[in-house]
Amino acid sequence: xVTGQANExxxxxxxxxxxxxxxxxxxxxxxxxxxxxxxxxxxxxxxYRQDGVGGLRGxxxxxxxxxxxxxxxxxxMAALEQGERGFAFASGxxxxxxxVRATCxxxxxxxxxxxxxxxxxxxxxxxxxAWGLAHTAVAVADVDAVxxxxxxxxxxxxxxxxxxxxVLGIGDIEALAAVAHDAGAxxxxxxxxxxxxxxxxxxxxxDVVVHSTTKYAGGHSDVVGGALVVRDAxxxxxxxxxxxxxxxxxxxxxxxxxxxGLKTLAVRMERHCDNAERVVEFLSGDPRVAEVIYPGLxxxxxxxxxxxxxxxxxxxxxxxxxxxxxxxxxxxxxxEVFTLAESLGGIESLIEHPGRMTHAxxxxxxxxxPADLIRLSVGIETADDLIADLDRALx
Numbered sequence: 001x002v003t004g005q006a007n008e009x010x011x012x013x014x015x016x017x018x019x020x021x022x023x024x025x026x027x028x029x030x031x032x033x034x035x036x037x038x039x040x041x042x043x044x045x046x047x048y049r050q051d052g053v054g055g056l057r058g059x060x061x062x063x064x065x066x067x068x069x070x071x072x073x074x075x076x077m078a079a080l081e082q083g084e085r086g087f088a089f090a091s092g093x094x095x096x097x098x099x100v101r102a103t104c105x106x107x108x109x110x111x112x113x114x115x116x117x118x119x120x121x122x123x124x125x126x127x128x129x130a131w132g133l134a135h136t137a138v139a140v141a142d143v144d145a146v147x148x149x150x151x152x153x154x155x156x157x158x159x160x161x162x163x164x165x166x167v168l169g170i171g172d173i174e175a176l177a178a179v180a181h182d183a184g185a186x187x188x189x190x191x192x193x194x195x196x197x198x199x200x201x202x203x204x205x206x207d208v209v210v211h212s213t214t215k216y217a218g219g220h221s222d223v224v225g226g227a228l229v230v231r232d233a234x235x236x237x238x239x240x241x242x243x244x245x246x247x248x249x250x251x252x253x254x255x256x257x258x259x260x261g262l263k264t265l266a267v268r269m270e271r272h273c274d275n276a277e278r279v280v281e282f283l284s285g286d287p288r289v290a291e292v293i294y295p296g297l298x299x300x301x302x303x304x305x306x307x308x309x310x311x312x313x314x315x316x317x318x319x320x321x322x323x324x325x326x327x328x329x330x331x332x333x334x335x336e337v338f339t340l341a342e343s344l345g346g347i348e349s350l351i352e353h354p355g356r357m358t359h360a361x362x363x364x365x366x367x368x369x370p371a372d373l374i375r376l377s378v379g380i381e382t383a384d385d386l387i388a389d390l391d392r393a394l395x
Contacts, residue, residue: 027079027080040069040259067255069253069255090248092119099210109133110136110156111149115166116165136149147179156186160206173201187208189208192345211227216265219265223257223258224254225250272379275381275383286391286394327395334392346377351376
């Protein structure tokens with residue numbers, strides 16, 4: 001371990017086999033030799049003095065290429081996802097775009113979820129398509145459909161969200177990794193909803209993990225960021241080149257905020273899951289609710305797969321209002337403890353109408369979400385208060 005600065009891209013031998021919570025707190029940084037600081041400082045610097053031409057101190061020359069605070073975050077993310085190397089970006093979409101440029105070329109093809117996050121779909125449909133990248137959207141729960149959508153010699157990425165956003169579809173990571181690898185493609189897993197605490201896709205055969213660190217990793221709704229973690233050193237080098245060349249990197253303060261969030265990720269996720277289970281129990285018995293969508297329910301079509309590859313079922317709950325679209329909109333407007341807002345994964349509970357908000361970009365396409373759908377990001381407040389708020393908001 002390097003003392004007094006961000007560690008190199010490895011979790012260090014004393015942390016490799018440590019528990020998740022220990023890695024979240026200790027990987028990526030050793031107390032500073034000069035001051036004893038147990039928390040990485042914010043290295044608010046753009047450039048670094050060199051010891052002679054090309055004589056870099058710790059590998060740092062310019063903060064687009066590397067910054068010690070960002071390195072600490074990238075090392076911690078790699079340790080938590082059990083990957084070879086991590087990369088921190090200015091947003092989740094910046095991470096996704098950099099990954100595409102590092103692995104694809106015009107004329108290539110990508111398989112996407114048919115209920116992908118709206119921003120991801122917009123990126124591929126409006127930006128990458130213009131660059132010459134084709135895509136096909138299929139149900140991630142249908143392994144045969146994914147296999148059939150692959151175009152031999154042309155498909156470079158099989159893109160998976162599990163759970164998906166916002167209808168919480170579940171994809172079998174091991175099975176889809178085998179399908180992708182048989183075709184010479186990479187399996188990419190957006191692990192934002194599960195977080196590395198509940199699921200580690202690289203250990204199940206995935207090649208790349210994507211995160212919006214804005215969500216559970218940061219956890220306090222005060223930062224925007226993204227991350228990639230990979231398990232292959234060669235792919236890591238390609239991504240490192242493109243990260244530096246494209247330049248959409250996480251700044252030192254944003255990196256510090258996400259690092260702070262990761263240290264409490266385990267305890268927060270337990271409370272998110274506890275509260276979500278209470279909310280699901282309430283909604284499941286309410287006649288104003290037509291359907292509750294949550295992987296923890298035995299009735300969920302992906303329940304068995306989720307139980308196998310996740311340690312718990314997460315803090316996101318979606319449901320369909322029995323009264324239709326207007327009733328769903330009214331419920332969102334009446335909520336008080338649940339804040340009407342986009343995003344998810346923060347300590348506070350949020351409610352939103354995906355069709356009019358986060359997924360408006362897929363309206364009129366095959367990825368359009370039901371008009372009566374409501375998505376909840378269940379926070380860590382008192383569960384009884386959350387249930388009482390929903391009871392009143394449902395009308």
